[in-house]
Amino acid sequence: MGFRLPRVVNAKKLLQMSLSNASQAATNGADIPKGYLAVYVGDDQTEMKRFVIPISYLNQPSFQELLKQAEEEFGFNHPMGALTIPCSEDTFVDLISCLNSS
Secondary structure: OOOOOHHHHHHHHHHHHHHHHHHHHHOOOOOOOOOOOEEEEEEHHHHOEEEEEEEHHHHHHHHHHHHHHHHHOOOOOOOOOOOOOOOHHHHHHHOOOOOOOH
16 A cells, blocks of 8 residues: 655656746747647636646546546637636646556
8 A cells, every 4th residue: 555656746747847838838929849738727717727738648538538528518619718627626637647657
């Protein structure tokens, strides 16, 4: 019953880098890097957080479940102008951590 903290720490660092890259891209007006996708995550539309994730995550079954939820809630009209995922930020970070470790 051990915990794999190094992987979680690495995943958090990757997300922080993605967030800082996203902030710089938004500030500089630069595009998202090739092979990545911007998504907005949050339960409340007023407090959405932007993540830049690899496109390869779209093929993962657990991520596809989030996409189904997004489709049910928003259809194809995403209010943030990019893919919007209706889940808590903590849930999303946990999912990304699991995808990074596999």
